[in-house]
Amino acid sequence: MGIAILFFVFAVLLMLGVPVAFALAAAALATLLYLDLPSIVLVQQVSAGIGSASLIAIPLFIFAGEIMMRGGISERLISLASSLVGRMRGGLGQVSVLSSLFFGGVSGSAIADVSAVGGTMIPQMVKRGYDRDFAVNVSITAALVALLVPPSHNLILFTAAAGGGLSIADLFAAGIAPALLMTVALMLTGYLVARRRGYGVEIFPGWRAVLVRLVSALPGLGLVALIFVGIRMGIFTAVESAAVAVVYALLVTIVLYRQLRLAEFRATIVHAARSTGVILFVIATASVFGWLLAYLQVPSAAVDFLQSFAHSKLAVLLMIILVLLLLGTFMDLAPLILICTPIFLPVARAYGIDPIHFGLVLVLAGGLGLVTPPVGSVLFIGTAIGKISVVESMRSIWPFWIAGLVVLLIVALFPGLSLWLPGVLRAG
Numbered sequence: 288m289g290i291a292i293l294f295f296v297f298a299v300l301l302m303l304g305v306p307v308a309f310a311l312a313a314a315a316l317a318t319l320l321y322l323d324l325p326s327i328v329l330v331q332q333v334s335a336g337i338g339s340a341s342l343i344a345i346p347l348f349i350f351a352g353e354i355m356m357r358g359g360i361s362e363r364l365i366s367l368a369s370s371l372v373g374r375m376r377g378g379l380g381q382v383s384v385l386s387s388l389f390f391g392g393v394s395g396s397a398i399a400d401v402s403a404v405g406g407t408m409i410p411q412m413v414k415r416g417y418d419r420d421f422a423v424n425v426s427i428t429a430a431l432v433a434l435l436v437p438p439s440h441n442l443i444l445f446t447a448a449a450g451g452g453l454s455i456a457d458l459f460a461a462g463i464a465p466a467l468l469m470t471v472a473l474m475l476t477g478y479l480v481a482r483r484r485g486y487g488v489e490i491f492p493g494w495r496a497v498l499v500r501l502v503s504a505l506p507g508l509g510l511v512a513l514i515f516v517g518i519r520m521g522i523f524t525a526v527e528s529a530a531v532a533v534v535y536a537l538l539v540t541i542v543l544y545r546q547l548r549l550a551e552f553r554a555t556i557v558h559a560a561r562s563t564g565v566i567l568f569v570i571a572t573a574s575v576f577g578w579l580l581a582y583l584q585v586p587s588a589a590v591d592f593l594q595s596f597a598h599s600k601l602a603v604l605l606m607i608i609l610v611l612l613l614l615g616t617f618m619d620l621a622p623l624i625l626i627c628t629p630i631f632l633p634v635a636r637a638y639g640i641d642p643i644h645f646g647l648v649l650v651l652a653g654g655l656g657l658v659t660p661p662v663g664s665v666l667f668i669g670t671a672i673g674k675i676s677v678v679e680s681m682r683s684i685w686p687f688w689i690a691g692l693v694v695l696l697i698v699a700l701f702p703g704l705s706l707w708l709p710g711v712l713r714a715g
Contacts (some may be wrong), residue, residue, distance in 0.1 A: 293318040306400040311572040335572025346563035347529030351536045352394035353555040358540025358547035361403040362508035370497040373489030377481020384429040385407040388470045391433030392511035395440050398492045400663050409673045419675045420683045427658050428436040428668035428687040434460035434654045437515045445646045448628035455525045456518045457709040461643050465698045475556050476690040506539045573625035588634040600638045608652050615656020621652040644702040650653040651695045
């Protein structure tokens, strides 16, 4: 009955439009009262939920991403992407996808990605004669690449939800090949849709211009290498790398590019603080929910339930993916990771699924929910920028969504795709 109350109250409040963090806290409180546990447990677990030192990396990476976005990095990355792939069919759509790959390595956030790249590319595409739905759909699905490349906030969150013991360096390395595969899949889809709609190409600026734009964008791209190589080589931890990223971002945008003025810096601090507050509040309330799941022995029950009729690793993984896709339609990615990791990670381990591989599958499956109504935050930001309704976007997003689903299934069915690079780096 305690499990039923926990999930029932949470589901009802979500359907009523209550914010996720408050729904999590209310469901946890109702369950605590039913179980006759002291309500002080709620406060204790909220405090413990954000007491992990590893979570300090999240606000620091958010701050670094905001600095780079407002300090001129996004424009330079878009300019570089335009010179590389603009001459392909549907050129600006291809530019949007490649720019998202570049900027994802700076921001680590799909929301920041669609805000920065989509905020620039969607109006440009509309101005050049692209349909609004195409401009929005290619931009919001391209933002999902940011979930997989360093310094992905969600991969850091997965390591915290997994209870420690997982290498964030291995997770960052494992996400690179799937991120490249997602980029190629979305660019191919954009090409096919653009060809069917008769979109044109951009003028190739010449290799000299490509070289100039590459040199201009290298300091921004260097942040990705700094984070990844530093963590991989053991020079600093994820938290230390986040602090280094902030200092590096300030040096690049203030000293080198000279674009981060005092007014923009103030706005950066305010926006980063707001984003951090929202994310950490969700993490705090989700930790109470997760504690109750463990107290009620939901993970072991899930293992027993699946073992009763699923007898292969593949069947279990596909069932978990189906559940994650359904949950992702009405739950944001951060609470999805925090709630589902304690439930499904023990199941994955029981069937011999590598935790690093499972983490990428979970983040990617939950990420598809970010572009799916009714709670898709990336979808709503993209449609607001493109000035179209969610319904208009949904009518034509399916080729891009299916491309993302295909990538998810490839990553799930072929674990070597994501695990080979961490293995090579460990061996080296």
